Amino acid sequence: MLSPERRTSMAERRPSFANFSGNSNHIDTLMVPHLAGIEDPLPETTPEKVDVLIAGTGLVESVLAAALAWQGSNVLHVDSNDYYGDSAATLTVDQIKNWVNRIHNSKNESEPYKNAKLYISSSNIGPDCKYASRDFGIDLSPKILFAKSDLLSILVKSRVHQYLEFQSLSTFHTYENDSFEKLTNTKQDIFTDQNLTLMTKRNLMKFLKFVLNWEKMPEIWQPYADKSITDFLFNKFKLEKPQVFELVFSIGLCSNMDTKVPLALNRIRRYLVSYDVYGPFPVLYSKYGGAGEVSQGFCRSAAVAGATYKLNEKLYSYNPTTQVATFTDGSKVTVTEKIIMSPTQAPEGNKHVPEQKYEVNRMVCLVEKDCKEWFSEDESAAVVVFPPGSLKSGNKHVVQTLIMGSGSECCPQGTSIWYLSTTESGVRAEMDLDAALEALEISIIRESSEEITNDNDIVQISDDGRPIINSVRLGQSFKEYVPRESVQHLMKLSYTQLTSTPPFDVVNPALFDNDELNNRANSVNKFIPNASDNGIIYTAMPSSEISYDEVVTAAKVLYEKIVGSDDDFFDVDFEDDDNDAMPTGASVNGVINYENAIEDDEEDIQMGEDDSNEFVGEMEI
Amino acid sequence: MLQFKLVLLGDSSVGKSSIVNRFVKDSFDEFRESTIGAAFLSQTVTIKDDDQDVTVKFEIWDTAGQERYKSLAPMYYRNSNAALVVYDITQADSLEKAQSWVHELKNKVDDNNLVIYLVGNKVDLTKDDEEKRVVDRDVAEKYAQENGLLFNEVSAKTGEGIQQIFQTIGENLYEVRKKENTTNNSNMANRAHGQVDIQLPRPSTNDSTSCCS
Ligand SMILES: Nc1nc2c(ncn2[C@@H]2O[C@H](COP(=O)(O)OP(=O)(O)OP(=O)(O)O)[C@@H](O)[C@H]2O)c(=O)[nH]1
Ligand SMILES: [Mg+2]
Numbered sequence: 001m002l003s004p005e006r007r008t009s010m011a012e013r014r015p016s017f018a019n020f021s022g023n024s025n026h027i028d029t030l031m032v033p034h035l036a037g038i039e040d041p042l043p044e045t046t047p048e049k050v051d052v053l054i055a056g057t058g059l060v061e062s063v064l065a066a067a068l069a070w071q072g073s074n075v076l077h078v079d080s081n082d083y084y085g086d087s088a089a090t091l092t093v094d095q096i097k098n099w100v101n102r103i104h105n106s107k108n109e110s111e112p113y114k115n116a117k118l119y120i121s122s123s124n125i126g127p128d129c130k131y132a133s134r135d136f137g138i139d140l141s142p143k144i145l146f147a148k149s150d151l152l153s154i155l156v157k158s159r160v161h162q163y164l165e166f167q168s169l170s171t172f173h174t175y176e177n178d179s180f181e182k183l184t185n186t187k188q189d190i191f192t193d194q195n196l197t198l199m200t201k202r203n204l205m206k207f208l209k210f211v212l213n214w215e216k217m218p219e220i221w222q223p224y225a226d227k228s229i230t231d232f233l234f235n236k237f238k239l240e241k242p243q244v245f246e247l248v249f250s251i252g253l254c255s256n257m258d259t260k261v262p263l264a265l266n267r268i269r270r271y272l273v274s275y276d277v278y279g280p281f282p283v284l285y286s287k288y289g290g291a292g293e294v295s296q297g298f299c300r301s302a303a304v305a306g307a308t309y310k311l312n313e314k315l316y317s318y319n320p321t322t323q324v325a326t327f328t329d330g331s332k333v334t335v336t337e338k339i340i341m342s343p344t345q346a347p348e349g350n351k352h353v354p355e356q357k358y359e360v361n362r363m364v365c366l367v368e369k370d371c372k373e374w375f376s377e378d379e380s381a382a383v384v385v386f387p388p389g390s391l392k393s394g395n396k397h398v399v400q401t402l403i404m405g406s407g408s409e410c411c412p413q414g415t416s417i418w419y420l421s422t423t424e425s426g427v428r429a430e431m432d433l434d435a436a437l438e439a440l441e442i443s444i445i446r447e448s449s450e451e452i453t454n455d456n457d458i459v460q461i462s463d464d465g466r467p468i469i470n471s472v473r474l475g476q477s478f479k480e481y482v483p484r485e486s487v488q489h490l491m492k493l494s495y496t497q498l499t500s501t502p503p504f505d506v507v508n509p510a511l512f513d514n515d516e517l518n519n520r521a522n523s524v525n526k527f528i529p530n531a532s533d534n535g536i537i538y539t540a541m542p543s544s545e546i547s548y549d550e551v552v553t554a555a556k557v558l559y560e561k562i563v564g565s566d567d568d569f570f571d572v573d574f575e576d577d578d579n580d581a582m583p584t585g586a587s588v589n590g591v592i593n594y595e596n597a598i599e600d601d602e603e604d605i606q607m608g609e610d611d612s613n614e615f616v617g618e619m620e621i
Numbered sequence: 622m623l624q625f626k627l628v629l630l631g632d633s634s635v636g637k638s639s640i641v642n643r644f645v646k647d648s649f650d651e652f653r654e655s656t657i658g659a660a661f662l663s664q665t666v667t668i669k670d671d672d673q674d675v676t677v678k679f680e681i682w683d684t685a686g687q688e689r690y691k692s693l694a695p696m697y698y699r700n701s702n703a704a705l706v707v708y709d710i711t712q713a714d715s716l717e718k719a720q721s722w723v724h725e726l727k728n729k730v731d732d733n734n735l736v737i738y739l740v741g742n743k744v745d746l747t748k749d750d751e752e753k754r755v756v757d758r759d760v761a762e763k764y765a766q767e768n769g770l771l772f773n774e775v776s777a778k779t780g781e782g783i784q785q786i787f788q789t790i791g792e793n794l795y796e797v798r799k800k801e802n803t804t805n806n807s808n809m810a811n812r813a814h815g816q817v818d819i820q821l822p823r824p825s826t827n828d829s830t831s832c833c834s
Contacts, residue, residue: 083695084694084695084696132731134731147819147822152819155819156819156820161819161820162661163696165816166816166817166818166819167815167816167817168815168817276823277822277823278817278818278819278821278822278823279817279823284817284819288699293696296694296695296696297696299687299694300685300687300694300696300697303685303686303687304685304686306686307686308686308689308690309686309687309689309690309692310690310692311690311691311692313690378815379815380815407815
């Protein structure tokens with residue numbers, strides 16, 4: 001039931017800030033919520049009555065929990081796993097093992113994971129081995145964060161960013177003709193790129209100028225509204241294939257050739273406006289694990305605002321008439337408003353989980369290669385995109401790859417994590433992923449075998465029997481002659497994740513309409529006798545989206561369902577705000593200045609030399 | 622300035638928040654509520670290295686309620702340099718709880734240099750009435766020694782021994798850091814690489830609200 005009047009917010013409920021007194025030690029005023037507890041201490045036992053029960057600590061659920069807790073709702077947040085993150089978790093190798101077992105033994109009729117296959121090199125990972133299980137943090141939903149995005153604003157507003165550490169990612173490779181082309185993603189790159197004709201440069205600039213304000217120029221795109229973006233770029237802007245592919249697949253991170261014009265334009269712009277917000281890079285990622293860390297951050301924030309947390313707690317059933325939720329350990333709680341649940345947490349006998357008809361096929365490899373060749377200096381991650389048709393398998397869909405090096409603190413020195421994913425389904429997906437993996441392997445071996453040619457110890461015997469010592473002169477032919485070293489895989493995991501969200505779409509609010517019980521007229525249609533989950537609202541599983549973009553939208557829709565409006569979504573008034581000397585950024589204030597991404601003066605075309613010698617990825621306070 | 626992360630662990634009402642409050646604000650509250658709503662606070666101590674003053678800053682993470690059902694997130698322990706594990710000398714089972722936290726810490730934190738300080742709080746209560754004490758100092762001290770923990774009994778109420786806890790931890794961590802730096806200079810520099818402060822967009826792309834910083 002949507003209550004018309006609003007609950008008092010967390011800030012209102014809190015006692016006023018105790019004055020610092022006495023001690024003259026340096027008190028750092030930049031630090032957040034003070035140490036005073038709120039008025040009602042939690043009872044030691046599970047609360048008997050809560051406003052909202054949330055099951056699953058994935059991204060959407062965690063953002064929602066924090067938003068509701070700060071708004072003043074009484075939230076019980078549980079997860080059937082013994083770790084945080086659920087569908088967004090960052091797991092150790094041992095936890096991955098258990099996770100795969102859990103999927104195989106799942107009794108959930110709507111289990112959103114299937115086909116999990118796992119290989120672990122047990123001579124390399126385990127007790128007394130070179131690597132320990134917990135040296136690795138493996139993301140179930142690897143994600144990158146655009147510098148100008150709704151989640152980033154919320155991270156700053158909620159101060160959850162203080163729990164996290166972010167690093168820059170500037171390298172986007174497009175795989176074409178068996179090699180990685182580094183993205184020409186800045187204006188300077190475009191003008192200094194020798195391979196582009198003047199005509200192409202002009203057309204490209206014209207497009208970049210257009211895309212920043214595309215909505216305002218319907219005359220240009222409307223005739224193509226139902227066409228594919230590739231069509232539009234080829235025909236309207238006369239761009240050539242390499243530029244089109246870069247724009248659509250590396251910059252826009254679209255999944256196939258058919259992505260519709262408006263959607264693709266938004267995705268291309270997202271990259272461009274994010275570029276140079278914090279430095280010469282468009283995206284960030286969080287250290288120690290991506291989505292898993294971010295969801296933990298929001299859970300902590302929710303706890304700070306008074307939410308109760310219980311792991312290892314699984315719902316057995318919910319009775320919407322009595323409003324009593326029963327857990328498998330026998331404990332019970334009365335839920336006065338809503339139950340929000342991830343499909344991963346659905347109780348046995350569930351009948352309301354929305355159909356999960358889209359596949360995201362994923363592969364994760366732990367590899368004994370640092371992959372520095374793929375990263376920019378001082379960075380430790382890269383995105384590699386395999387556009388349609390670039391792979392031996394004749395892929396129709398893109399394979400997106402996120403490479404994480406040891407600087408991300410997700411894997412030890414000398415190793416890296418490769419995350420591959422595709423929206424292709426079934427056997428074709430498997431073939432595409434295998435082909436992409438092979439392309440990655442060949443590429444890293446080729447690029448990292450430079451050392452061999454400089455190694456004086458290598459002696460090759462030439463045709464006439466004389467030893468040739470200086471192998472450098474042998475160049476490429478020698479490199480190809482040397483037996484191909486293979487990439488040492490420490491772990492290889494592949495799985496299919498189902499979702500109700502179509503590729504690159506945001507969640508459909510109608511999905512959350514399982515609450516007709518409150519609406520007597522519809523209750524007959526919706527109530528299913530013997531279902532264990534009548535009255536439960538299910539969240540959507542993560543989509544194939546590699547950025548965090550769907551998360552805030554989905555959390556807001558749910559928030560509005562519960563609170564009645566999303567006006568005060570994370571409208572948190574920290575009491576020490578006055579002391580906050582930090583300047584707040586453009587994105588924080590919601591001011592979007594598209595012009596920053598690319599200045600459009602024609603004079604710029606004269607800019608010959610690159611004038612940006614900024615230190616990539618470094619930001620000083 | 623050196624900065625260290627310090628986490629607090631221990632049963633409810635043993636006085637974790639009171640200890641932090643004494644250290645950071647030098648105050649004490651008889652009727653402190655059970656903690657929900659704490660993020661973190663920071664405070665510095667000054668230590669001597671020969672004749673030089675070195676400032677050590679602690680970022681102190683109090684528990685926020687997630688520990689209540691053993692649901693503490695790995696994020697809480699991550700990268701902590703020190704942990705205060707607190708028990709109440711007038712509550713018998715609070716030492717057992719403290720021991721289970723020590724166990725948990727050793728399992729979860731992959732850092733041999735983690736300084737763990739076992740703190741027996743509320744000694745003031747035994748000053749007039751020894752009867753109130755239920756945990757023997759010797760028992761706790763022996764346990765601490767066997768497990769390589771620092772140990773002391775303190776009172777957040779009177780302030781006895783509180784400053785000393787942080788002073789000792791600061792000195793310990795400083796020594797470790799000094800050794801690390803001489804053996805492996807790159808270690809600290811590496812950490813800052815590629816780091817981005819998301820509160821600070823570049824001035825050039827910022828709106829008018831950004832001025833000098
Ligand atoms: N006599 C005495 N009382 C103390 C001392 N330290 C704390 N207390 C009291 O013990 C109670 C609990 O203290 P807190 O600091 O809230 O304990 P906590 O460990 O933070 O508890 P949680 O937040 O529930 O985990 C309060 O009523 C304090 O006033 C002390 O040194 N001596
Ligand atoms: Mg407390």
